[in-house]
Amino acid sequence: MNYEFLRCDIENKVATVTISHSPGNKLNTQVYQEITQIMGELEANEHVNAIVITGEGEEAFVAGADINELADLDTVGMMDLTQITRTSYSKIENLNKPVIASINGEARGGGLELALSCDLRIASEYAQFAFPEINLGVIPGGGGTQRIQKVVGQGTAKELLYFGETIDAERAYQLQIVNKVVDQNELSSTAKEWARKLAQKAPVALRMMKLAVNTGANVDLESALTIEATSYDGSFATQDRKEGIAARLENRKPNFKGR
Structure with a gap:
């Protein structure tokens, strides 16, 4: 499959998938479908043992959903998109290979949901995290309300979800949303090193x-x-x-x- 919004590089049994959808690497129907497709291909690839997901540039991992697409959806269209979203995140979460999120900037809404569906999360010191959906009059629809509480507990999850405020990388580390925080210029190499170590395991x-x-x-x-x-x-x-x-x-x- 040819990908419009994804790039994939494979080296030393590690696949690095980069989301490239300017501005902000935002998620829409096609991006979700491409993620699901490429995860299936990498799962079947015997030359890949571990996967890194990141966003293009230094500003955003994934800044959220494409609001322009959401604005044009009716109720049925939104139901269809919700199912596509759920399929994409569940594919990552249940993939038979470890997946690492290399969070290079904003991880908001669907971007944070994407990160939470990965096995491990490494963040740049400049990364930011939020579930801002409440400020749009909706709630997370890609598993955010469920996955976040399994990581931080119900009370803290409600704080993050109800207020929709942004937290920085250090706070995310304290809440165990991310496993490690590193300098921006060390993020890619650290994520790939973790992936290489996993690729050498059984x-x-x-x-x-x-x-x-x-x-x-x-x-x-x-x-x-x-x-x-x-x-x-x-x-x-x-x-x-x-x-x-x-x-x-x-x-x-x-x-x-x-x-």
Whole structure:
């Protein structure tokens, strides 16, 4: 597929997907559809073990939704867009490979929802975060009300959602919205280094790990432990498990094959 608003570079088993939609890398129907499509392609690509998502430039990761598109939608059109949005974020969240958000600027509304659907989030010192939807007379429609409370707790989530105010990168780090804050000029290299480290891990084990964490978070403890045990058994049956143990016994670096 040819992408109008995305660029993708693959190196050392790491795919870097850059959203390029000026101004602000804002999200519209086509951007969402392209994200869903490229995630599917990267999921099936045996030469990709980890993915970084970022925005073009230094001003915005994703500054939010394309208001011009929203202004022209009727109720049915909005329902269709909401489903497209949900599909895109769920694809990232449930992808069988780790996804890192490299947040280089504003992450507002849909941009923050996009970041929250990723496994890990690294932010520039200049990054800003907000759910400003309340100021437009609506609420987040791409999972923001649900994913944010799982990260920061319900009380803080309500504060962010109800007031719609902007927080800086340091505050986002304190609330565990982001895993790390770095200098702007170190952001890309840091995100790619994290991705390279993940790309060297056992792919099936990472897949099972993500499945156990994501699925277990939505069920009771006993059910979650069953999911973990099943995922563990799945990873134990792989050739990678044998290679990992052999490498440890031989005091060498493992060479995982994803099998």
